[in-house]
Amino acid sequence: MEIEGLFHIEDRQYVSKEEFHSYLAENYDPEAVPHHLTVLTGVTKYDSQQLERKLKEFGFEIHKRFGIVLQIKNVFKTEEMIEAYLLHDEKTGVVYIYTNYRKTEEIPKIQDFFEKDKDTYYLFIKPKLLRRITYKLIEEFEDIKILDFVARRVKDSKISARIRPSYERSISYWGDDGRDTLREMESYYGVLPNMVTFQITGMAKFKIDSRGLFTYFKGTKEGTELFLNIIDEVTNEARNLLNAYDRTRFEIISVNTDTKTFSIPISTPSSIVLENPLAYSEIDAFEKALDDAGYTTITSIAAEGSLFFSADLISDIGNRIRIKATKNKIKLYPDRDRNLHTFMKFYKFILEKVDSNAEIVL
Amino acid sequence: MGHKIDYKREFRALLQSKPSAGDVKKRFEELKEEYISQKEEELAKHIDDSNYHDKIMDVCISAFSPGSICYNNLGYEFISTEPLIERTYKEEGIKNFDLMIINSEQKNAIFVECKSSISNPGKIITDTYSAIEICHKNKEYLEERVGNKINSMEFVICLPPSHVDHLVREIEKRELSGKIDLKNDSLLKIWQIDMFKEEPRLQLFTRIKSREKPFQTQHIDAGLTKILADSVEITDSEILIKTHPSSHPMTRGKWVIIEIFNLNKDCDPDERIFTRYQIEQFFEASGTISHYASEELSKPLTESFINESLAYGIIEKVEGEEDVYRLKIKGKKIDTILSNYKRAYMKGYLDRIATKVAMEKTVKEFREKQPSLF
Numbered sequence: 042m043e044i045e046g047l048f049h050i051e052d053r054q055y056v057s058k059e060e061f062h063s064y065l066a067e068n069y070d071p072e073a074v075p076h077h078l079t080v081l082t083g084v085t086k087y088d089s090q091q092l093e094r095k096l097k098e099f100g101f102e103i104h105k106r107f108g109i110v111l112q113i114k115n116v117f118k119t120e121e122m123i124e125a126y127l128l129h130d131e132k133t134g135v136v137y138i139y140t141n142y143r144k145t146e147e148i149p150k151i152q153d154f155f156e157k158d159k160d161t162y163y164l165f166i167k168p169k170l171l172r173r174i175t176y177k178l179i180e181e182f183e184d185i186k187i188l189d190f191v192a193r194r195v196k197d198s199k200i201s202a203r204i205r206p207s208y209e210r211s212i213s214y215w216g217d218d219g220r221d222t223l224r225e226m227e228s229y230y231g232v233l234p235n236m237v238t239f240q241i242t243g244m245a246k247f248k249i250d251s252r253g254l255f256t257y258f259k260g261t262k263e264g265t266e267l268f269l270n271i272i273d274e275v276t277n278e279a280r281n282l283l284n285a286y287d288r289t290r291f292e293i294i295s296v297n298t299d300t301k302t303f304s305i306p307i308s309t310p311s312s313i314v315l316e317n318p319l320a321y322s323e324i325d326a327f328e329k330a331l332d333d334a335g336y337t338t339i340t341s342i343a344a345e346g347s348l349f350f351s352a353d354l355i356s357d358i359g360n361r362i363r364i365k366a367t368k369n370k371i372k373l374y375p376d377r378d379r380n381l382h383t384f385m386k387f388y389k390f391i392l393e394k395v396d397s398n399a400e401i402v403l
Numbered sequence: 404m405g406h407k408i409d410y411k412r413e414f415r416a417l418l419q420s421k422p423s424a425g426d427v428k429k430r431f432e433e434l435k436e437e438y439i440s441q442k443e444e445e446l447a448k449h450i451d452d453s454n455y456h457d458k459i460m461d462v463c464i465s466a467f468s469p470g471s472i473c474y475n476n477l478g479y480e481f482i483s484t485e486p487l488i489e490r491t492y493k494e495e496g497i498k499n500f501d502l503m504i505i506n507s508e509q510k511n512a513i514f515v516e517c518k519s520s521i522s523n524p525g526k527i528i529t530d531t532y533s534a535i536e537i538c539h540k541n542k543e544y545l546e547e548r549v550g551n552k553i554n555s556m557e558f559v560i561c562l563p564p565s566h567v568d569h570l571v572r573e574i575e576k577r578e579l580s581g582k583i584d585l586k587n588d589s590l591l592k593i594w595q596i597d598m599f600k601e602e603p604r605l606q607l608f609t610r611i612k613s614r615e616k617p618f619q620t621q622h623i624d625a626g627l628t629k630i631l632a633d634s635v636e637i638t639d640s641e642i643l644i645k646t647h648p649s650s651h652p653m654t655r656g657k658w659v660i661i662e663i664f665n666l667n668k669d670c671d672p673d674e675r676i677f678t679r680y681q682i683e684q685f686f687e688a689s690g691t692i693s694h695y696a697s698e699e700l701s702k703p704l705t706e707s708f709i710n711e712s713l714a715y716g717i718i719e720k721v722e723g724e725e726d727v728y729r730l731k732i733k734g735k736k737i738d739t740i741l742s743n744y745k746r747a748y749m750k751g752y753l754d755r756i757a758t759k760v761a762m763e764k765t766v767k768e769f770r771e772k773q774p775s776l777f
Contacts, residue, residue, distance in 0.1 A: 301550025
């Protein structure tokens with residue numbers, strides 16, 4: 042039985058993301074669907090069974106299964122419902138959610154699921170990557186237009202800006218000349234794109250949002266394929282992130298003497314390399330930014346010369362972490378409640394508040 | 404030799420003197436305010452210094468933790484913070500080192516004293532040699548507690564490179580003058596720890612001019628000497644405990660407050676109740692402190708927290724119950740509670756001392772100005 046509203050897919054047992062995306066590229070018809078397609082991407086440490094359990098706990102029902110594609114439904118209030126297809130690629134840990142539901146207030150509810158659970162997170166797109174994708178598209182498609190964009194600058198960013206470089210800013214632009222304007226804004230105001238809407242005449246119109254949200258407004262089969270390939274480019278990053286996460290550890294190690302055993306708790310951190318060195322003079326602002334982002338400082342110390350900073354914090358979801366910073370590197374040490382949420386959120390925090398070009402070390 | 408004046412009693416008596424009671428009180432409050440505003444910054448700095456010292460300890464420990472070169476390749480294991488501190492609660496005059504490292508195969512123990520700054524090198528050296536003597540006296544006790552025979556003991560002061568010269572010069576002075584006997588087989592060794600590098604480094608410092616023979620600055624284990632002399636990169640991994648027995652009580656107290664908060668997560672925020680036993684369990688748990696006598700230490704650490712917190716109005720006893728307490732600090736979320744705790748602690752701490760000092764000063768002033776009152 043077709044649920045009204047959610048786009049139709051062929052009733053078969055899809056066995057892989059590749060198969061499902063091939064099917065969509067071939068068959069998804071934007072004209073035949075009541076509203077545009079939004080794809081949300083996230084990452085998770087759960088296996089498919091655990092993920093399903095978590096979805097149910099969050100309030101989603103699994104209405105039907107198409108192999109690894111699940112049709113899910115959630116009723117938030119009696120009138121507001123969202124339906125979507127969900128695909129969990131266990132190989133990569135990426136979760137894709139496809140929906141064409143009208144009410145865009147509902148989409149944040151799905152993001153909520155990604156954000157609230159401790160072993161999932163939405164797959165945000167780091168500024169460097171979004172910028173790279175943007176300029177690659179511009180290079181590949183001569184006639185491509187940027188119809189609107191949002192671009193941001195981190196406070197005291199060292200990305201060059203001709204106008205008042207010390208300011209934190211966000212620019213929202215709408216106009217057919219978005220392509221030129223984006224370049225100008227980057228040059229004058231030192232901003233990096235955060236959300237961009239592209240139009241390739243006769244092929245596709247779509248939007249990429251750094252929160253891991255992709256919107257497909259209209260296009261041909263070629264356009265759909267391009268759209269899905271861009272999603273792939275982003276989700277490939279997920280592998281790196283998950284690898285880095287997998288290398289972090291918290292263990293209680295038994296240290297033995299001749300007749301006794303001592304338990305030593307050891308934490309192995311993830312490391313973020315900064316492109317813009319962090320200075321001792323910036324630590325106050327850094328601590329304030331941590332506070333604003335929901336981290337509670339238990340103790341912190343900072344020493345000058347170049348920089349040594351160490352802080353024990355409680356994360357936004359209540360687990361204890363330690364961070365250490367020297368001028369070029371920030372390390373995040375997990376405690377016994379090591380989880381993906383804390384790892385992803387911290388990296389996102391650094392990208393948004395400290396250094397847009399920071400990279401997780403692999 | 405004069406008798407010791409009981410300023411509290413004198414002050415109370417002064418307050419009874421009808422005509423001047425108002426003046427006495429006013430002056431007392433003034434002096435108290437003055438003292439608090441002078442000492443507030445000093446207290447904050449003292450806590451900061453203490454926290455920095457804790458960090459040096461953590462980084463030094465990491466150099467001897469599983470995953471590190473010293474641990475994996477040479478068998479030097481960090482075993483405990485503050486060896487013998489458990490004895491300081493019952494016995495006078497015990498000074499202890501910050502860390503104890505054991506090589507269980509070689510039966511070699513290294514005791515490390517971490518220093519974040521050197522303001523009085525002479526005193527540091529004297530104190531450290533006292534601590535060395537105490538370690539020797541307690542060798543069998545330590546062997547029993549850590550479960551390993553100890554055939555040799557070495558003693559180290561570990562400090563940032565910027566302070567090494569200052570300390571070493573004083574050591575050289577004392578060794579050249581004979582104040583420290585160069586034939587002493589427990590000559591202090593020096594490690595410098597550089598925390599500003601991306602990957603911190605630990606290095607054995609050997610340029611001590613008063614010592615002609617290499618063995619005087621080197622470790623017994625040539626392998627350890629070689630690795631440390633070349634400067635060893637400290638492993639990425641770090642020991643993740645909460646606090647040390649010698650951490651500043653306020654810093655240590657924060658972790659207890661978090662524990663109380665967690666124990667009462669689903670309760671009425673005005674009724675955050677806990678027992679002495681729960682706090683003792685907290686200190687004993689692996690991951691809170693890292694000490695061979697954590698069970699024993701849990702009692703004085705808990706006692707200290709409870710006493711200070713009662714005195715500063717941070718907690719109160721629950722009526723009719725033995726060893727049950729209620730948190731008086733308000734706040735729905737942990738960040739509010741922690742910041743209120745810090746404020747209450749600093750205020751309580753300063754208030755207690757300021758009261759004592761102001762009482763004394765008031766009495767002294769009034770003795771001078773109005774001796775007829777006495």
